[in-house]
Amino acid sequence: MAGNRAEQSLYFVRQVVEGRWFSVFASFLIMIGAGSTYVFGTYSKVMKAQFDYSQTQVNTLGFFKDLGSNLGVFAGLLAEVAPPWVLFVVGSSLNFVSYFMIWLSLTHRIAKPEFWHMCTYICLAANSQNFANTAVLVTSVKNFPERRGIILGLLKGFVGVGGAILTQMYLAIYGHENQVNLVLLLSWFPTIISLVFLLTIRPIKVRKHPDELRVMYHLLYVSIILALFLLFLTITQKQAVFSQEGYMSGAAVIASLLSIPLLIAVREEFLLFKLNKETTNPSVTVSILDQQRPAPMLDEIVEAEPSCMSSVFNKPQRGDDYTILQALFSKDMALIFVGALCGCGSSIAAIDNLGQIGESLYYPAQSITIFISLISIFNFFGRVCSGFISETLMTKHKLPRPLMFALAHLLTCIGLLFVAFPFHGSIYIASVVVGFGFGAQVPMVFAIISELFGLKRYATLFNFGQLSVPIGSYILNVDIIGKLYDMEARKQGTTKNGKGLTCTGHECFSTSFTILATVTLFGALTSLVLAFRTRDFYKGDVYNKYREDMWMPESDMEFYCLDNKKKSNDNHPNIVVLDYLHSKELEFPLEGKPDDMGEKEWKKLDRKVLGTIRLTLTKNVQSSVAKTTTMGLMNALANMYEKASVNNKVYLATKFFNLKMAESTPITAHLNEFDVLINKLVAVDLEFSHEVYAILLLRSLPDSWEPMRAAISNSCEKEKLKFEDVRDAALAEEIRRKDSGIAPTSGSVLNVDRGRNNNRGYGNRGKSKNNRSRSRNSRFECWNCGKIGHLKSNCKAPKKNEGNEADANVAEQIHDALVIAVESAHDTWVMDSGNHGKVYLADGEPLDIIGIGEVNLKMANGSVWKIRKLDNEGCEISFGQGNWKVTKGAMVIARGSKSGTLYVNNNDKDMVAVVDHSSYTQLWHNVLGHMSEKGMKILHSAGKLQGLKAVDHKLCEGCVFGKQKRVSFSKTGAAPNLRNWSWFTLMYGAF
Structure with missing residues (x-):
């Protein structure tokens, strides 16, 4: 018992680690490490002071940082031919070496590097994160094809909030004194995370999860709580001075919040693990009858793909898999490239200069740190919100995603104008708006590329799309912002601590950010053009192609039970079995032993597939195909059911x-x-x-x-x-x-007659003695002896209850009922379980139920009791020895006996006598001294007869016998009953 539990525990742990949701948790941590590029504004000031760089040189470093973080074409090409773990190894190595060299330079442990050396270090350090981005994003989009907008928003959101998390970890570990240690943290933390989880990020067979969206929302709620806590922590650190213990406490809370996605992953895998243990039921299946697999038709034979160059301008439809050259030379990709260059390039340029903007406007150093944190946090909000909102608008309202991309450009344009025309506290607003707008643009770029050009070459195409960001950042940052800043600084002619030119005042960035806002507006117009071009594509079902390729079981570990209700050969279960084996990647035993597989491993796999197929067979078929190999089993089934005999x-x-x-x-x-x-x-x-x-x-x-x-x-x-x-x-x-309105006529009437029989007192004389064959009756159960193979009419055992009922002196015939006609003065209640597989006619012939629905039966009294409803009311129902009883606590609500195959209860009906309105006419007629009908109508028309609705006078025998001249009533021709006039003599005396 203990060994079995330990084995199940190990199996569950393995299932969790290999599951999709644990892969999502690991992806979150890796993407946090990839957020190291967003803290460049924090340590760029240290580099400027240590190496005496000008603002143009700092902006050039920022360009190489952006170039490295977005130049992911090499990572994309590597992802086409190598598994994800190779990308993690390459990226981790580059990350550690590059940031460690920068740290050695800043701490003067090595000689001051040349400027181009530092540009190389910055570029390689940022480019290392691109390998992690490619591995995580491409794998996640393929694992969640129907939720790609949501999963991209969550993953890129954690990249955005990664800057704030890394800043809090730096404060908790190294304190606030030396910002050089932040570079040291960036060298080892992302490296360790990537190496620990490098094997968990991998493509997983896509299975339709019924609660996938619900789990996504749970992850969204956790991420929003994490971002709000970071915002609260950032504002609190601005207002108060934190000690080292305070920073460590904040980091501990962040670590606790980051562990919640792990708990969600464990919960989902536990539900699947529990369901897997409950779904292995080998008794519910059907026999197999299938036609042989036909040879492939000529149009099904796969032709050789044409070369890339010959099909560059022969583009497929939107949504299909493009080649790299087809996508690069398409107009849609050009519009995406220009839109990302204008919008994302302007945002990156603004973020990189946010520290210098704060200094020029006389903000304290602590406020500059808050700007960076606000950018990071609202960058996260923009990414996750754009993923969920754009996905909802696209799938439910059929709005093109490029339209939301254009709205994100407009929002970024507004944030840039707050910097171009500053006022007191406007930089706080600009940090929030620009961070949110930039965060909203990033996941939509990646989602649009995957939707328009397919997923086959997505690793290379999305890296080409994000290459527009460093190009736009360089043009706007170095050639516009940097040069205009240095030009204004030369006019002022001021230096800071004798090192480099420094510009102060709003004139330093007013002109440059006005240009940035104009460029972003142009990017919004470009996105609107793309939205207009793709409007028809987004009106259709964008994800239908990927939804058809999904396998949709009730759980990831479910055994496939074939048609446990309809035991017939109308469908082809063999095809279902083959599809199931292929979905589980267990089709190898059907194709023969692979050369690279060992004998022991092959036997284990073959036995697993053999057991899986046997679970899809009925018991009688299982006994007929007791083979020891998968091939032997399939051949035996083919000989039994597919042979053209x-x-x-x-x-x-x-x-x-x-x-x-x-x-x-x-x-x-x-x-x-x-x-x-x-x-x-x-x-x-x-x-x-x-x-x-x-x-x-x-x-x-x-x-x-x-x-x-x-x-x-x-x-x-x-x-x-x-x-x-x-x-x-x-x-x-x-x-x-x-x-x-022609209703179909039914050929059979299903009823039960209870009461007097026409063949009164003659027992079984009226029963039919047909000579149906034994094979036809082999599936019937005798109601007399209970054995299978004959009907009660053919039973040789002593008949039960052959005597007639003493109280009614009639014979009673009872069968299973669909409609019950009761001829008695009291009600008959029927106990019904609601479980009907077949309906039997009066002659015992079964009819299959071909449909199940809801029918509203209007009955004067509810004469059918549903056991389910009684159980819901807390009643206890017991059956045994031909009787039944319904109790609730110590009170007996109803009881009855078994009649045939029905449990009935005969209850007396409570009746209330109500006076008919015609009796009021007779009453007024007697009160008024047997007034004539004409006189009563005159009084009724005058409203003198209260309570009388109409004068409906019937035959009055007293008036007939009391008149001297007898005239029959005009309404009825009934003759008076001479035996019922004695009451008149008692009232008026003899005459």
Whole structure:
């Protein structure tokens, strides 16, 4: 027992680590490390002071940082041919070496490097994060194809908030004194995270998760709480002075919040693990009957793909998989590139200069740190919100995603104007708006590329798209902001601590940020053009292609149980078995042992697949195919059910020619059964002409369809019938019948008669003695002895309850009931479990239930009790020894006995006598001294007879016998009853 629990625990741990949700948790941590590029504004001031750089040189370093973080084409090409763990190893190595060299230079442990050396270090350090971005983003988009906008927003959001998290970790570990140690943290922290989780980030078989969106929202809530806490911590650190212990406490809370996605992953995997243990039920399946797999058609043979150069200008439709050159030379990619260059380039240029902007406007150093944190936090909010909002607007309201991309450009443009025309506290607002706008643009760029150009070359294409960011950043940052800043600084001619030119006042950045706002507005117009071009594409189902490729079980670990309700051969379970094996990647035993697999591992895999297939078979088939290998099992099934033997042909042909449609059967269900039989005949090499199919279809229709048969017969004359024409005519006839209100007639009446029988006192004399075959009765259960194989009428055992009832002196016949007609003075209540697999006719013939729905039965009294409803009310129901009882606590609510196969309860009906309105007429007639009908109508019209609605006078025997001249009443011709006039003598005396 203990060993089994330990084994299950190890299996569960392995399932968690290999699951998709743990991969998402690991991706969050890796993307936090990738946020190191957003703290460049913090340590760039140290580099400027240590190496005596000008603002133009600092901006050049910022350009190489942006170039490295967005030049991911090499990482994309490597991802096309190598697994993700290779990218993590390469990126971790570059990250550690580059940042460690920068730290050695800043601490003077090595000689001062040349400026181009420092540009190289910065570029390689930023480019190292690109390998992690490529591995994580491409893998996650392929693992969640229907939620790509949401998953991209969450992942890029953690990149944005990574700057604030790394800053808090730096303060907790190294304190606030020396900012050079921040570079040391950036060298080892992302490296360790990537190496620890490098094997968990991998493509996983896409399975439809019913609660996938709910889990995404849970992750969103956690990330928002984390961002709000970081915002609170940043504002608090501005207002108060924190000690080292205070910084460590804040970092501990951040670590606790980051562990919640891990708990969510464990919860989801535990639900799947628990469901896996409950779904292994080998008793619910059907027999297999399938046709052999046909040879591939000519149009199904895959042709060799043309070369990239020959198909550059022969582009596929939007949403299909483009080649790299097809995508690069498309107009849509050009519009995306220009939009990202203008919008993201302007945002990066503004973020890189935020520290210098704060100094020029006389903000304290602590406020400059807050600017960086606000940028990072609202960058996160922009990314996650744009992912969820754009995904909702696109899927539900069919709005193109480039339209939301243009709105993000406009928001960034507003934030840049707060810097161009500053006022007191405007930089705080600009940090929030620019951070949110830039964060909203990034995931939408990646999502638009994946939607328009497919996922096959996504690793390279999205890296090419983000290459526009460093180009725009260089043009706007170095050639515009840097030069205009140095030009204004030369005018002022001031230096800071004797090192480099320094500019103060709003004139330093007013002109340059006005240009940035104009460029961003142009990017918004470009995005609107892209939205107009792709409006028809986004009106369709963008994710339909990926949704069709998904396997949709109820759980990731579920065994596939075939059709546990309908035990027939109408479907083809073999195809389902093969699809299931392929979805689990267990199809190798069907193709033979691979050369690179060991004998022991092969036997284990073959036994696993063998057990999986056996779980899809009924018990009688399992005993017939007790093979020890998968190939032996499949061959045995093929010989049993796919072999074109004479026996199979005779059976299918007999069933096909004797097929008859019932009156109450919909024509669509009948045509479906007809087509299934045709397919099975084709599978055993038994085909007929289309005219034979058409004639047999007409023959199978019931008698009520005779007018349609006659119409088709008269219309075709000497032409041959076509099966398609007869089928279409049958469908049209059913539609006509429904429109005209013609209800189908049922050929069988299912009822139970309880009461007096016409054959009174003669026992079983009225029962039919048909000579049906034993094979037909082999599935029936005798109601007399309880054995299988015959009916009660043919039972040789002593008959039970053959005597007639003493109280009614009648014979009673009881069968299973669908409609119950009760002829008695009291109600009969029937206990019903609601579980009906078949309905039996009065002669014992079963009918399959082909549909289940809800029917509202209007009854004068509810004479059917649902056990489910009684149980919901807290009642206890017990059955045994032919009796039943319903109790609630110590009170017995109802009891009854078993009658046939029904549990009934006979209850007396409570009746309330109500005076008919006609008796009021008789009452007023007597009170008024037997006034004539004419006189009563005069009084009634005058309103003198209260409570009387109408004068409805019947025969009054007292008036008839009391008159001297007897005249019959005009309304009724009934003769008076002479025996009932004694009351008149008592009232008026003898006459």
